[in-house]
Amino acid sequence: SCMWLLCHDTDTGDGEPLTVQQVHDLKQDELERLVKELLPAFRDLTGTESSSTEISSSATLGDILDYMKTYSLSMPQAIPSKALAMAELRDRNGVWFTCNTNNGTDDPSQQITLQPFHCELLERVAGKEAVAELLKRQRQQSAETSNNPPKAKLVPIPAIDLVCSGNSMNNNDNNIHSAIVVGGGIIGSSIARALTQRGVADVTVYDPTPAGKTTPASWAWLNANQKPPHSYKSLNQMGLRGWRSDAILRSLPSLKWTGTLVRTKEKLELTGGYTTEGPLSPERIQELEPEANFTSTNNTETETDGYVYYFADEGHVNPHEAVLALRQEAMENGVSFVSDERVVGLVRNQDGRVVGVTAKASVDAGETETEQLADVVIVAAGANSSDEALGGVPLVHNPSRTYFASPFSTLDSSTSSSPPPFLNRTLVDMVSALYVAQRTDGTFVAGGGALKFGLSTSNCDKLLLPEDVLKQMTEAQKLAQQLAPNPVGHSCFTHKEEAIKPMPKDGFPILGYLEEGLYSAVTHSGMTMAPLIGQLVAAEVREQVSLSILDDYRPSRFDDN
16 A cells, blocks of 8 residues: 555656665655554554454554565565556555544545545545545445444454455344355355354255256366456455465365466456466467467468467366365265255245245155255355346356367377377467366366357257267367367367356356345356355355455345346
8 A cells, every 4th residue: 555655656756666675765754654644544444353363453653664664675676566556446545545543534535634645645646536536435335334334344264364354244133053055066065165164053055966067067277367357356366365275175186286378369468466478479388388389270370379478377176176175074064965955945034034945855756845944045056046036146148068088098008109298288269269278187178169169058968969979079179189289189088068157247256145144156267266255255144244355246236237
């Protein structure tokens, strides 16, 4: 919040931004003034308690300045990115306008007088329009909560080494001791496990499949690649952090942080905050992945079409293995997985609050219907979350097909030929709509729009004649081979998975209460964000708190539609 402003406050001098060391050398008085001005809001934000763990701060002005200097001098020549700071403005500098500064006012517009130097710097560096937009947003939030102001709190999420800020929910005085999760794919299983980690003793998951319906058809590219706006990209980045922090997931044998080579049609505008290299030369592409081929089939030039970038922090995983690992720990913690019943409706009490589900089971005599009660019902049913019986969130049904292939050497152990080359990186071609990755066991995973030929929502999962399956496999291998000719050419496509992927109507996650007692959790990029979403949803439900990190993704945004 402070250093980027002072580095880029260049009204005086030659107009060039300062390094962080120069700020400490030349602007120490201004830095101290700014930190002192923000200190009341800082103490208000950090001096709260969570029901799980007390979090407080007795840091003095001197402590904070000493910490900032030590941190800055660990990278003295650094200049904070102004573009990144502007993209994060609401969650960086804007957060200080949301805090009660203990002077009797909750009106953000009064922060002009409470934080005059902060606002002055913001207007000079970010512009008056940006400051006005920050204050307008905070005034709107204050008006929405003026009759029933929420109580701020910090919620620790130790499983992924995170602490989130939020507000206590005043409309729910019920303690959460039991939960039903509808859907047991990567999102549902992650939520169920996280609930037990937060002390919810009675958790039941309804799912007739061994790993969810959509999850097995995911090629499980773990990334935060080209996912605007910045807040959504950041959410995906925290999902990647969740994979690296989670004790179970980070140790999966199939988890492979390969980095990704991505070809785009247009040159990317890079704002920082995400490790990226490119556009790459043909020589650098071959250095990173000798087996990659980003030339189009109709290209007669030796150079690549489009622009190729390398994203070093990305990876992929076997989704089936990930779900089974989550389920195993969840079951060890007492979670019950019900596979012989399907949820067909919701149960409400006399006040209209959702208090359970109605489930049907097939028996010899037909079907039986039972009710299962719980303090909260969480719908994480993927594409089925659009069913009116489960709350009916607005989704766009997106059919998906993923192919799997084995290298010849793994199919025939008697061969004496040398093993085929192994892919070092994940390959994504957005120009040709193809992707190929190779798992740690040698299995190739291929997909993309180019491989969806003949696929629609009406025929997804339709049984085909053997000769039609063979034709599909042959055509898919021919296309995928364009991207990695040698490795894919030395493989045999063995099977495919098809599913309807959940895609919220506006493309962004739907996370929050649809009504009292009924919570919805559905998203695209579920593999990337599952460790994060599972923990955030469990925290909101168990602690009865609304986390600010999820404010943009509430179901209420569709109310006007």
